[in-house]
Amino acid sequence: MGPGRGHTGDNRRRLGPLSTCNVRPLDRLEDYSRKLEDHDFSIDVDLGERSELNVINVALNKMVESMRRLGQRRCTRSATRFAGSSNLMASVAKETSDAVQGTAATVSGLARGAEDQVNSMMVASTTINENGGPR
Numbered sequence: 001m002g003p004g005r006g007h008t009g010d011n012r013r014r015l016g017p018l019s020t021c022n023v024r025p026l027d028r029l030e031d032y033s034r035k036l037e038d039h040d041f042s043i044d045v046d047l048g049e050r051s052e053l054n055v056i057n058v059a060l061n062k063m064v065e066s067m068r069r070l071g072q073r074r075c076t077r078s079a080t081r082f083a084g085s086s087n088l089m090a091s092v093a094k095e096t097s098d099a100v101q102g103t104a105a106t107v108s109g110l111a112r113g114a115e116d117q118v119n120s121m122m123v124a125s126t127t128i129n130e131n132g133g134p135r
Helices: 009-015 019-037 051-130
Strands: none
Touching (some): 019 051
16 A cells, blocks of 8 residues: 555554545545546545545546536437437338339239230130141
């Protein structure tokens, strides 16, 4: 543990009489800085009511609130882009499906036409054979 970090009598003696007042807020500040380093912006810091620490307290909380809002805006933008991409993909899929259905209907119509032609040729061939062939 570094100076001012622990709760031992040696650290208190080394830091003087203020160490007993500052150890807990400084520990909280150190814990809080670790959370920020890990990108955990979910909590505010509370260093107590002492006026010299309150300035740090307010500044840190304002900074973290600003970072939260920035993170929320980025998430909202990403969600909007994702939704836009998703809608575009759905639109393309529908257009592709419509085109495939149109092509399938065309192919089906051509097949029916070819079948009708074959049937007509069969009827004509039968009629010609029944009448004794070509004359």
